[in-house]
Amino acid sequence: LPRPINPPNANTMILSFPVSLPPSGSFMIDLLYQPTGTDTLSSRLMIVTKSPCSDTIYVDLRGSARAATSTLALADLTAEIGSRIRIPVTLTGSANLSITGTRSFTGGIVFNRSMLWPERVFSGTGQPSMTTTAEGDSLLVTLTVDQPASPSNGVQAEVECLVLLGNNDVTPLTFRSFAWTNGTATSGTTNGSFTATGICIAGGK
Numbered sequence: 001l002p003r004p005i006n007p008p009n010a011n012t013m014i015l016s017f018p019v020s021l022p023p024s025g026s027f028m029i030d031l032l033y034q035p036t037g038t039d040t041l042s043s044r045l046m047i048v049t050k051s052p053c054s055d056t057i058y059v060d061l062r063g064s065a066r067a068a069t070s071t072l073a074l075a076d077l078t079a080e081i082g083s084r085i086r087i088p089v090t091l092t093g094s095a096n097l098s099i100t101g102t103r104s105f106t107g108g109i110v111f112n113r114s115m116l117w118p119e120r121v122f123s124g125t126g127q128p129s130m131t132t133t134a135e136g137d138s139l140l141v142t143l144t145v146d147q148p149a150s151p152s153n154g155v156q157a158e159v160e161c162l163v164l165l166g167n168n169d170v171t172p173l174t175f176r177s178f179a180w181t182n183g184t185a186t187s188g189t190t191n192g193s194f195t196a197t198g199i200c201i202a203g204g205k
Helices: none
Strands: 003-005 031-033 040-049 055-064 069-074 076-080 084-095 105-112 116-122 127-135 138-146 154-163 170-180 186-190 192-197
Touching: 069 170, 076 084, 084 105, 084 116, 084 192, 116 127, 116 138, 138 154, 170 186
Parallel strands: 003 031, 069 186, 076 192
Antiparallel strands: 040 055, 069 084, 084 154, 105 138, 105 170, 116 154, 127 138, 170 192
8 A cells, every 4th residue: 555755744644544353463564665866755654553552563664865967078089071971969877877767868969060060860769850950150950869767877878960161160069958858867968079181271381
């Protein structure tokens, strides 16, 4: 008979009792722990018996709620003009993702659109999709990856881009609004960069 215990200092709750037991009988009470924050939390279960003797038993309840966290990174990459390069979105650290059901995500990557043109997106852990939005000289690539299970650390998605002769030879690779769409995990991000090579400048260098 699952009953929620709302920590801490839960209000008194009357369960759907009484229950009659034969001599030496027993029954099970399942307590569903539903913390609203991360901490060691407590409450108290009161059991009242009336037969054959009146008695009250108190059971102290304690639980530890752990946060779900994640860190993701974009790499520092280099490639020649005219080649293709994959920008990996890498889960570099995580904790308790499966406990909270954290699976799928959406997020953006911003870079100089004169230097890189995204063509495809790949994912070995789920079903990826991609949209692009021009923002002046920058391009916002929005990724969504639907994953059937909580991911392990490693590459979650890769954006394949054609390297163009742009108006610069270096562009930041910047995360924009990364978020898990399942679960409650927080996320921290580290940006990367891209450097184009094979550019012939004045003087033949």
